[in-house]
Amino acid sequence: MKLERVVALSGGVGGGRFLDGLARELPSAALTAIVNTGDDFEHLGLYVCPDLDTVMYTLAAVGDELRGWGLAGETFAAMAMLRQYGGPDWFHLGDRDLATHLLRTAELRRGESLSAITTRLCGALGIAVRVLPMTDAPCRTLVETVDEGTLTFQDWLVRRGARPAVRGIRWDARPPPAEGVLEAIGAADLVLIAPSNPYVSIDPILGLDGVRAALAAKPVVAVSPIVHGRAVKGPLATMIPALAGVAPSAAAIARHYGALLRGIVVERGDERQIEGVAVYATDTVMRSRADRQRLARETLAFAAELLG
Amino acid sequence: MKLERVVALSGGVGGGRFLDGLARELPSAALTAIVNTGDDFEHLGLYVCPDLDTVMYTLAAVGDELRGWGLAGETFAAMAMLRQYGGPDWFHLGDRDLATHLLRTAELRRGESLSAITTRLCGALGIAVRVLPMTDAPCRTLVETVDEGTLTFQDWLVRRGARPAVRGIRWDARPPPAEGVLEAIGAADLVLIAPSNPYVSIDPILGLDGVRAALAAKPVVAVSPIVHGRAVKGPLATMIPALAGVAPSAAAIARHYGALLRGIVVERGDERQIEGVAVYATDTVMRSRADRQRLARETLAFAAELLG
Numbered sequence: 001m002k003l004e005r006v007v008a009l010s011g012g013v014g015g016g017r018f019l020d021g022l023a024r025e026l027p028s029a030a031l032t033a034i035v036n037t038g039d040d041f042e043h044l045g046l047y048v049c050p051d052l053d054t055v056m057y058t059l060a061a062v063g064d065e066l067r068g069w070g071l072a073g074e075t076f077a078a079m080a081m082l083r084q085y086g087g088p089d090w091f092h093l094g095d096r097d098l099a100t101h102l103l104r105t106a107e108l109r110r111g112e113s114l115s116a117i118t119t120r121l122c123g124a125l126g127i128a129v130r131v132l133p134m135t136d137a138p139c140r141t142l143v144e145t146v147d148e149g150t151l152t153f154q155d156w157l158v159r160r161g162a163r164p165a166v167r168g169i170r171w172d173a174r175p176p177p178a179e180g181v182l183e184a185i186g187a188a189d190l191v192l193i194a195p196s197n198p199y200v201s202i203d204p205i206l207g208l209d210g211v212r213a214a215l216a217a218k219p220v221v222a223v224s225p226i227v228h229g230r231a232v233k234g235p236l237a238t239m240i241p242a243l244a245g246v247a248p249s250a251a252a253i254a255r256h257y258g259a260l261l262r263g264i265v266v267e268r269g270d271e272r273q274i275e276g277v278a279v280y281a282t283d284t285v286m287r288s289r290a291d292r293q294r295l296a297r298e299t300l301a302f303a304a305e306l307l308g
Numbered sequence: 309m310k311l312e313r314v315v316a317l318s319g320g321v322g323g324g325r326f327l328d329g330l331a332r333e334l335p336s337a338a339l340t341a342i343v344n345t346g347d348d349f350e351h352l353g354l355y356v357c358p359d360l361d362t363v364m365y366t367l368a369a370v371g372d373e374l375r376g377w378g379l380a381g382e383t384f385a386a387m388a389m390l391r392q393y394g395g396p397d398w399f400h401l402g403d404r405d406l407a408t409h410l411l412r413t414a415e416l417r418r419g420e421s422l423s424a425i426t427t428r429l430c431g432a433l434g435i436a437v438r439v440l441p442m443t444d445a446p447c448r449t450l451v452e453t454v455d456e457g458t459l460t461f462q463d464w465l466v467r468r469g470a471r472p473a474v475r476g477i478r479w480d481a482r483p484p485p486a487e488g489v490l491e492a493i494g495a496a497d498l499v500l501i502a503p504s505n506p507y508v509s510i511d512p513i514l515g516l517d518g519v520r521a522a523l524a525a526k527p528v529v530a531v532s533p534i535v536h537g538r539a540v541k542g543p544l545a546t547m548i549p550a551l552a553g554v555a556p557s558a559a560a561i562a563r564h565y566g567a568l569l570r571g572i573v574v575e576r577g578d579e580r581q582i583e584g585v586a587v588y589a590t591d592t593v594m595r596s597r598a599d600r601q602r603l604a605r606e607t608l609a610f611a612a613e614l615l616g
Contacts, residue, residue, distance in 0.1 A: 045353065045414045077383050081407035085432045095403040099389035106353045124393045 003304060004030055007188040011036045011201025012051040013068040013233050014225055014286070015194035016058030019129070021292030022192070023059055025300060028128035032184040033059075036196070037114070037133045038141035038171065038204030041154045043091050044082075046101035047108055050154070051201065052118060052133055053100060060125035068233060070094045090159045115178040132184065134205045137175030141200050144168035153200060162235040166242045169199050177208045185214040190303050193222035195284065197236045198256045199243060212260070221263040221303045223295070224250040227285055228267060250274060263306050265299050278306055311612060312338055315496040319344045319509025320359040321376040321541050322533055322594070323502035324366030327437070329600030330500070331367055333608060336436035340492040341367075344504070345422070345441045346449035346479065346512030349462045351399050352390075354409035355416055358462070359509065360426060360441055361408060368433035376541060378402045398467045423486040440492065442513045445483030449508050452476035461508060470543040474550045477507050485516040493522040498611050501530035503592065505544045506564045507551060520568070529571040529611045531603070532558040535593055536575060558582060571614050573607050586614055 006026060010019055010033055019033050036051045050069065057063030057071055064072045074094035083089045093101070100121065107117045113136040122131050143156040145164035156164060185191060196202055206212055226248050231237040240248040244256065250266035251273035257264075263278035271279050280302040286292045314334060318327055318341055327341050344359045358377065365371030365379055372380045382402035391397045401409070408429065415425045421444040430439050451464040453472035464472060493499060504510055514520055534556050539545040548556040552564065558574035559581035565572075571586035579589050588610040594600045 044410045045417055046410070075383060075385050075403065077403035078386070078406045078410070081379075081404035082411060085407060085411050085429060087407065087411045095383065095385035095406075096389035098386045098403075098406060099393060099395065102352045102354070102386070103390060103393050103395045109353055121393060 003189045003300060005032075005184075005188045006030055006190050006192060006300070007032045007034060007184050008192040008194055009034050009036075009196075009202055009205050010051070010055060010194040011196030012039070012054035013058075015051070015196040015201065016055040016063070017286045017292050018192075018194040018223060018296065019055060020058050020061075020289070021286065021294070021296030022300075023129045024289075024293045025296040026129075031129040032180075032188075033129060033131045034134055034177075034181055034184065034205055035131060036201045036204050037135060038139055038200065039153050039157075040138075041140070041152060043093075043154075044088065045105070046093075046098075047105040048091070048093075048101050048154075049104070049114070049133070052131070053097070055131060056100075056118075056122055056125060056127065059122070059127045059129065059131070062125065071096050091154065113178070115180065130180075130184075132178050132180050134177060134181065135175045135208055136178045138173055139175050139204060139208070140172040141204055142170050142172055143200075144170065157235065162238075166239055169203070169243065171204060171207060174207060174209060177205075177211055181208070182210050182214050185211070185218060188218055190300075190307065191215060191218045191220045192299065192303070193220065193257065193261075195223040195225040195232070197225060197231075197234055197239070198253060199236070199239050206260075215260060219262045219303065219307055220257075220260050221265065221299065221306070222253065222257055222261055223265040223284060223299060224253045224267065224270065226250050226253055226270070228270060232285060263302060265295075265302060278302075311497050311608060313340075313492075313496045314338055314498050314500060314608070315340045315342060315492050316500040316502055317342050317504075317510055317513050318359070318363060318502040319504030320347070320362040321366075323359070323504040323509065324363040324371070325594045325600050326500075326502040326531060326604065327363060328366050328369075328597070329594070329602070329604030330608075331437045332597075332601045333604040334437075339437040340488075340496075341437060341439045342442055342485075342489055342492065342513055343439060344509045344512050345443060346447055346508065347461050347465075348446075349448070349460060351401075351462075352396065353413070354401075354406075355413040356399070356409050356462075357412070357422070357441070360439070361405070363439060364408075364426075364430055364433060364435065367430070367435045367437065367439070370433065379404050399462065421486070423488065438488075438492075440488050441486050442489065443483045443516055444486045446481055447483050447512060447516070448480040449512055450478050450480055452478065465543065470546075474547055477511070477551065479512060479515060482515060482517060485513075485519055489516070490518050490522050493519070493526060496526055498608075498615070499523060499526045499528045500607065500611070501528065501565065501569075503531040503533040503540070505533060505539075505542055505547070506561060507544070507547050514568075523568060527570045527611065527615055528565075528568050529573065529607065529614070530561065530565055530569055531573040531592060531607060532561045532575065532578065534558050534561055534578070536578060540593060571610060573603075573610060586610075
């Protein structure tokens with residue numbers, strides 16, 4: 001089957017890289033990225049969207065590939081001065097990155113929607129594929145910890161270094177998706193779930209009003225973010241035992257998405273114990289741009305075969 | 309007479325340099341600077357205080373001496389990115405300078421007063437003398453132009469390059485001075501008016517409730533910002549004919565302050581036509597740090613002699 005409209009649900013680093021592979025493999029009009037905004041937060045009066053920024057910078061090929069966040073060749077003069085003032089320095093704000101936050105925040109205050117602003121920023125960065133924030137409304141991911149009560153996501157992840165043990169994830173709201181999200185899913189031949197953290201990157205999207213219902217009618221294929229029992233990046237490997245009571249594995253990811261999935265792409269050797277869903281095994285770790293494109297190509301081919 | 313408490317009213321560049329000379333000449337506990345905030349404005353959601361920033365950076369010896377604004381060795385990576393996004397780039401925001409604006413804005417939004425924030429920023433920069441914003445309340449300087457209606461000050465000065473012809477200056481409010489301002493004037497042995505623009509840097513301070521009355525009881529000595537008919541920096545030389553109907557001169561400055569003044573320090577050769585006030589002539593252009601300190605020393609000696 002020829003895939004003419006593909007939607008991909010994505011978090012930050014792994015998601016951005018997979019989207020970049022898809023964008024290189026598909027005509028730009030064929031791909032819509034729906035990006036988690038549950039991590040968004042206000043910091044120093046700036047509205048910061050970590051996943052959207054990582055996706056934008058990655059798709060524009062201006063992101064820092066090694067660090068996984070921010071811009072390549074970034075400078076941190078503002079942070080150094082902020083530190084001299086004794087200001088909060090736990091969240092790193094690069095100098096060029098600040099322009100993104102400043103402009104976005106000013107436009108939000110003027111009453112523009114996050115999706116309209118995202119479209120404009122992407123345009124200025126030369127990004128051809130469509131990038132939609134999952135919602136234009138606030139929807140904060142909250143981490144319920146064992147010992148420190150409820151923390152906002154960035155507070156838990158960055159300020160506290162993901163150390164406080166997790167016992168639950170919830171959201172402070174259940175807003176409607178951004179304009180275009182349900183339409184994009186409705187029009188899609190295929191929905192992909194990027195190799196992002198299911199709990200804090202994909203579940204926020206799935207939890208929006210109407211998204212699960214829209215996806216139920218669509219073939220959905222996920223790429224596992226767990227490789228040989230470990231997360232490529234981030235705190236997922238410790239979250240799976242804490243939240244699902246099982247060891248981290250591709251099978252745990254498949255089980256988490258359950259009946260939503262038609263197929264899953266996993267690292268070669270991670271196929272065991274995955275039941276009730278088609279499995280495709282390959283090299284899933286994206287070290288280079290070529291890796292991203294190959295993984296995207298293989299995932300699309302696997303999905304096309306599933307769809308007959 | 310020994311001067312134990314000196315208050316200086318100041319705008320930005322010339323004022324900051326004169327304050328720096330005073331700070332080098334007087335014990336730090338002896339000097340209080342009261343700084344114009346009529347130029348303050350919101351830009352990209354940031355609360356920017358051009359005169360306070362210039363004074364702080366100059367007193368901390370981290371200011372850019374050649375440019376007259378911002379920090380020495382400043383970088384402009386955020387501005388470059390802002391330009392790439394098509395954002396507003398008419399007001400230059402340096403990367404380290406952004407930290408000042410971000411922190412100040414965040415603290416104002418939390419309900420802190422501008423004077424408390426200024427005290428903390430000055431402390432972090434190692435500034436020993438007391439720096440007070442003239443008021444903690446909004447008090448915008450508005451420029452009434454001949455052809456373009458009323459413009460806010462930064463809009464007129466920076467965005468429009470001070471080109472629209474001026475027919476009046478007014479303020480959108482007449483708030484009380486910041487806590488400490490009237491007390492500092494009341495306790496002063498001497499009040500100095502720095503070589504700043506009388507219309508847009510000093511008049512905003514004089515216009516605050518109670519300031520003129522407090523000054524009436526004090527010996528006030530000004531330093532002329534006009535040197536041989538020209539302003540050392542800024543649009544003053546064109547404002548004097550437009551607003552006072554006379555050629556720019558030290559005498560026009562003396563006349564502007566009128567009965568407020570006990571004495572005026574002018575450039576050698578600029579003494580003529582100054583009436584009803586003691587005059588001291590010297591080299592007033594502050595090219596080096598040594599110039600600042602010498603001008604401060606001579607001004608203090610002139611004032612001390614006047615006070616007997």
